[in-house]
Amino acid sequence: MIIVTLRFFSVLREAFGAGVAEVELDPGTTGQGLIELLAANNDEFAAIQSVVRLAVNDEYVELDLQLSDGDEIALITPVSGG
Amino acid sequence: MIIVTLRFFSVLREAFGAGVAEVELDPGTTGQGLIELLAANNDEFAAIQSVVRLAVNDEYVELDLQLSDGDEIALITPVSGG
Amino acid sequence: MLQVWIDITDQPLNASEVHSFLYESNGGGVCVFAGVTRLETNGKISTSLSYEAYKSMALKEIRRLADEASQRWPILRAVVLHRIGTVVVGEPSVLIGVATAHRGPAFEATRFLIDELKKSVQIWKKESFEDGSQEWVAASWQDLD
C-alpha cells in the first residue's frame, strides 16, 4: 500500500468535511483511479468530479499518472479569486 | 479706452516677467488685435503666437471676438500636465 | 531588474504601501487595480466575501503570471496581493499594480494580471448575503483557454 495526502478546498473541503486527509491506496493507482474512488464514496464529489484537476506536489498532472507514496495531492476545482 | 486683465502661464509668464498684467486697449480691439499688440512688443511671444489660444473669463473664444472692459483674458499655450 | 511583490495574506491590504513600492521604481506610469467586495451581485445584497487559497500553488501561479507579464511589457515593478479570509463590503480582496516608464504598458499589464489571476490562481470565493445565505461562487475552467 502507498499513503498519500489529499488536500481539499472550498466546496470539496466542505463536501469531505476536512481540508487534509491521508489515504491508503493500492500501488499503481492513477489519478483517475483516485477520483473514481472518491466519487464512489462521496456524492457531492461525484457530482462535480468532471471539473476537478489534480495537482501533485504543487504541479498539475495528467489523470493517468501513477501516484507515489508520500505524494501531496490537491484536488482543484475551478478557481474564483479576485 | 477699456481695461482688461491678462494672465500668463509657463513660457509666457517668463516671457512677460509676470503672471498678471492690466492693459488699456482701444474699444473694439479683438483677440487677434491683442495678440498682434503683444507680439509687436515681445519677441518671445511673437515666436509662438500662432499656438496661443485666448480664453476670456475662463472660456476659449474665437480671435475675432471684441474684448470688453473688465475682461479677464488668459493666454493659453499648449498644455503639458499629467 | 524586475522587482515583484507578491503575497497572499489574511491581513487588510494597504494601498499606500503598494503605491510607495511602485513609485520607487522611478517609472513614470503606475497603474493599480483594486478588486473590492461589491454591495450588490445579481440583485442580492452581499455582506462579505470569504476567500480560501491553496497558498503554495497560488503563489507559484502568481509569480508565473508576473513573469509572463514582464516578458510582454517593459515592467519595472509589479505587485500582486490577495487577501484570504473574510473581506467585508467596501474592502479590497486584491491589489494589483504595475510601474512602467510610460503609462500605456502599466494599464495593459495590470489588466492582464487581474484577468489571468481570476482564471488560474488557486483561490476560491464564498459569498455571504444579508439574508444569511452563503454560497461558493460558481466557476468553470472554460475561461482558461
Add this chain to the structure above:
Amino acid sequence: MLQVWIDITDQPLNASEVHSFLYESNGGGVCVFAGVTRLETNGKISTSLSYEAYKSMALKEIRRLADEASQRWPILRAVVLHRIGTVVVGEPSVLIGVATAHRGPAFEATRFLIDELKKSVQIWKKESFEDGSQEWVAASWQDLD
C-alpha cells in the same frame, strides 16, 4: 449618483485617501493611475518636475472630462487630483481613479481621463535636470483633435 473628487493642490497627493474614497462606492472594480516624476527622460536625468496651473479653468476642464467619462461608462465614483509646484523624482504629480461595478469600465475610464487630461487641462510642466538646466516641456495642440 456620480460622485467626483477633483482638486489641484500644492500638497503631496495621498493614494490611501484616493483608494478609500473609491472603495466607499461599493463598486467591485477600482482602477487608479499615478503619474510619477520619472528619473530619466530622453537620456537626461531629472531631479524634479514643476507644475503650474490656470486653476479656475483647469478645474472646469477636469469636471467636463469627468462628466464626459460618466456618460461613456457607468462610473460610481471618480477622482482626479493634480499637484502643482515642485514634484521630485518618485512622487506622483497626478492621481486619477475610477470605481465601477465591474472592472472593465474602471480601466477604460481611468485611461480616458489621464489621456484627455494631458491634452486639454490647463496645466504646464517644467523639467529640472541634474545638470541644473530647466525647460518647459514642449507640447502642441495637435493631440487635441
